Amino acid sequence: MINITINGKQLEVEQGTTILDAAKMVNIKIPTLCYNPDLSPWASCGLCIVRMAGSAKMVRACITACEPNMNIITHDPEIISVRRTVLELILSNHPDDCLQCPRNHSCELQDLASDFGLRDAPYKKVLNNIPVDDSNPAIVLCPEKCIRCGRCVKVCQEVQNVWALEFLGRGIKGKIASAADAPLGESPCIKCGQCAAHCPVGAIYERDDTAKVWSALQNQDIHPVVQIAPAVRVALAEEFGLPPGTVFTKKIYAALRRLGFKTVFDTNFSADLTIMEEGSELVKRLNEKGSAIPLITSCCPAWVDYLEKYYSDMIPNFSTAKSPQQMMGAMIKAYWAGKAEVDPSKVYSVSVMPCTAKKWEIKRNDDMKSAGSGYDVDIVITTRELARMIKQAGIEILKLDDEEADSPLGPYTGAGTIFGVTGGVMEAAVRSAYYLVTKKELSDVNFKPVRGLEGVKEGEVDFGNGTKIRIAVAHQMGNIAAVLDKIRAAKDAGKEPPYHFVEVMACRGGCIAGGGQPYGATDEIRKQRTVGIYSDDEKSKYRCSHQNPFISQVYKEFLGEPGGHKAHQLLHTKYVERPLYIK
Numbered sequence: 081m082i083n084i085t086i087n088g089k090q091l092e093v094e095q096g097t098t099i100l101d102a103a104k105m106v107n108i109k110i111p112t113l114c115y116n117p118d119l120s121p122w123a124s125c126g127l128c129i130v131r132m133a134g135s136a137k138m139v140r141a142c143i144t145a146c147e148p149n150m151n152i153i154t155h156d157p158e159i160i161s162v163r164r165t166v167l168e169l170i171l172s173n174h175p176d177d178c179l180q181c182p183r184n185h186s187c188e189l190q191d192l193a194s195d196f197g198l199r200d201a202p203y204k205k206v207l208n209n210i211p212v213d214d215s216n217p218a219i220v221l222c223p224e225k226c227i228r229c230g231r232c233v234k235v236c237q238e239v240q241n242v243w244a245l246e247f248l249g250r251g252i253k254g255k256i257a258s259a260a261d262a263p264l265g266e267s268p269c270i271k272c273g274q275c276a277a278h279c280p281v282g283a284i285y286e287r288d289d290t291a292k293v294w295s296a297l298q299n300q301d302i303h304p305v306v307q308i309a310p311a312v313r314v315a316l317a318e319e320f321g322l323p324p325g326t327v328f329t330k331k332i333y334a335a336l337r338r339l340g341f342k343t344v345f346d347t348n349f350s351a352d353l354t355i356m357e358e359g360s361e362l363v364k365r366l367n368e369k370g371s372a373i374p375l376i377t378s379c380c381p382a383w384v385d386y387l388e389k390y391y392s393d394m395i396p397n398f399s400t401a402k403s404p405q406q407m408m409g410a411m412i413k414a415y416w417a418g419k420a421e422v423d424p425s426k427v428y429s430v431s432v433m434p435c436t437a438k439k440w441e442i443k444r445n446d447d448m449k450s451a452g453s454g455y456d457v458d459i460v461i462t463t464r465e466l467a468r469m470i471k472q473a474g475i476e477i478l479k480l481d482d483e484e485a486d487s488p489l490g491p492y493t494g495a496g497t498i499f500g501v502t503g504g505v506m507e508a509a510v511r512s513a514y515y516l517v518t519k520k521e522l523s524d525v526n527f528k529p530v531r532g533l534e535g536v537k538e539g540e541v542d543f544g545n546g547t548k549i550r551i552a553v554a555h556q557m558g559n560i561a562a563v564l565d566k567i568r569a570a571k572d573a574g575k576e577p578p579y580h581f582v583e584v585m586a587c588r589g590g591c592i593a594g595g596g597q598p599y600g601a602t603d604e605i606r607k608q609r610t611v612g613i614y615s616d617d618e619k620s621k622y623r624c625s626h627q628n629p630f631i632s633q634v635y636k637e638f639l640g641e642p643g644g645h646k647a648h649q650l651l652h653t654k655y656v657e658r659p660l661y662i663k
Contacts (some may be wrong), residue, residue, distance in 0.1 A: 081092055081093065081371060082094075085151045085152065086099075086103055086152045088107060098146070099141035100115065102146050103141065106153055110128045111128065113188060113229050116231050117236060117271045117603065118588065118602070119604075120184050121142040122402055124230050124411075125229055126166050127163050127167070128142070130159065133494070134153040135219075151248050167189075167196055167582060168203055170250055171205060172227060174227060178382060182603070183285065185546065187194075187281050188280035193293065193510040210224045213258070214267075214278065215265030216264040217271065218437055218440050219264060219271060219284060219285070220286070222284070225281050225282045225353070226256040228442050229280060231278040233277060241558040243268060244273075247260075256283060259661075266661060267660075270586065271382055271436055271439070273596055276452055286436045286439075286464065288463065288465060288469060290465050296430070297339060299428075302425065304342055304343075304430060305428065306336050306341040307344075307409075307412075307432065308344075309591065311609070311613070312326050312432055313329040314326070314613055314616075315592065316328075316501065316598075319598055320477055323338030324605045324608040324612075325611050328478075330482035331483075331658065334480040339469060343486050344483075348404075348432070349490055349630065350489070351492065351495070351553075352492055353651065355625035355626075356631060358409075359512045360514045361401060370528075374397060374577050374579040374580050376398050376612060378655075379404060379585075380437070381403065381435070381441035381444065382587070384441070385440070386560070386586065390658070402652060407650075410450050410651060412451075413427055413456055413651055416488075417489075430459050432443040432460075432465075434462065434463050434594035435587075436462060436596050438588070443532065444635075444653075449566060453644060458637045465599060479627070488634060489630070490631050491629075492619065492626060493628045494616065494624075495508035497613060500584050502533070503530030504613070506530045506583040507526075507527040508625060509581065510549075511623065514541070515626055525623050530553045530593060533588070533589060533603060535554065535555065536563055538552050551579060551580065552640050555587065560584055592606060592613065593606050593609070
């Protein structure tokens with residue numbers, strides 16, 4: 081520990097602490113644009129400059145470590161003047177269409193311009209007139225608005241290990257672009273949306289599909305149906321001023337009905353359905369000699385895209401079970417429509433997801449048309465898009481009375497809701513797989529070895545009778561390679577696989593911090609959203625998927641048995657090797 085002084089305040093910090101982090105300890109905010117707590121600092125924007133008392137030299141707080149007896153000044157007239165000039169220079173190369181920008185009122189540059197009271201434009205406006213790239217089914221790239229902070233490049237390369245984005249050119253002609261300046265839709269992009277989630281301005285954002293949903297809601301000839309994902313319920317409230325992790329699921333149901341949806345379902349139900357199919361698949365593979373082990377989860381579409389591109393040799397290990405979104409889409413048109421006497425061809429199926437890659441998943445292959453009435457899910461909107469729709473409709477969601485989801489595809493168990501966090505799919509699967517193997521209920525359904533933000537988590541489940549299942553959970557795409565390479569190495573050496581079951585989620589923390597969630601996710605916010613997910617689980621009447629009486633009803637009335645013929649026809653899919661670059 082060392083002693084330092086910041087703006088006259090003395091404090092003790094651990095050696096190696098940056099000036100930026102030390103200032104936060106005494107509630108001093110140093111402005112930044114390129115800095116993000118998820119990323120390694122690289123001091124590109126120059127806004128975080130500070131000085132030592134008695135020195136004219138300025139240093140960048142985000143990368144400068146505190147030293148013993150430092151006397152730091154974070155704000156004085158000259159420092160503020162330099163920061164102001166930096167902002168004016170950035171704005172001289174930035175469009176002024178804030179009212180039309182998707183980041184209006186959630187833009188870090190806009191906030192700083194307001195904080196500094198920028199009213200004049202002392203420098204000549206120079207724009208490069210770079211066209212918008214909308215070739216990607218999930219993400220739109222608007223390089224004209226790029227401020228070259230580097231966040232998207234760092235998260236794509238260092239955190240996600242995808243390398244779909246890079247810097248091209250230098251100086252004022254520099255720009256953000258996909259690798260080799262190919263259209264983003266032809267790049268290695270896996271549509272996870274972490275670039276958009278980390279961009280401070282409107283240079284990268286989700287494809288906005290709300291206009292299509294509004295059109296459907298106004299069409300009297302169709303029946304609009306909606307489903308909401310597990311992670312939406314612990315994040316949407318942030319868009320209406322409530323703390324992260326606030327669970328107000330029943331108000332979301334009510335708001336969706338006010339928007340005009342005739343039927344409201346919950347993806348948590350189909351998460352329970354996924355566990356029945358995936359759990360049965362695991363048990364079958366463990367019992368059949370020569371089956372591909374480990375079984376690897378397939379709920380995350382960005383992860384599916386990544387595996388098909390980078391690890392296609394492991395396709396046999398992938399669970400054939402569709403994601404909960406796609407299972408719900410199939411069940412709505414193939415099962416519920418007949419039960420409700422609604423023409424499936426008139427059903428317009430909308431999905432509200434925390435994930436931008438879900439926009440791609442709905443048309444991933446022909447298996448996504450299994451119900452026979454077009455694509456099983458017609459359109460996907462993100463949590464952010466739903467928030468905008470609720471605001472546009474003038475719905476005061478916080479004042480709505482609670483409402484329930486529609487049956488039979490609405491009621492869910494706690495296992496369904498924990499799909500929204502890293503480790504949740506594994507924990508839900510363990511709860512039901514234990515029952516499927518032993519025909520006994522777990523005495524304690526809380527499987528804590530898979531919880532938390534550690535990049536790779538490992539554990540072992542004892543099913544009794546000598547049956548022990550080795551598991552691994554990985555989240556944040558850059559952590560995945562270590563697990564997969566370990567599996568590959570064992571296979572190449574002719575050894576027993578290191579795991580029997582592996583869960584993968586592309587985004588740090590899982591879906592609670594997906595690319596379509598409210599902006600500004602940090603580990604602290606991820607933890608708060610995670611607490612909300614587990615509180616919803618703990619309050620559930622049933623906490624294991626196989627205990628859901630409506631799941632039992634669906635199998636009895638329609639599907640037959642888990643893994644059976646009809647279930648495979650509607651609820652399972654296949655995978656193919658995909659090229660990194662589309663020619």
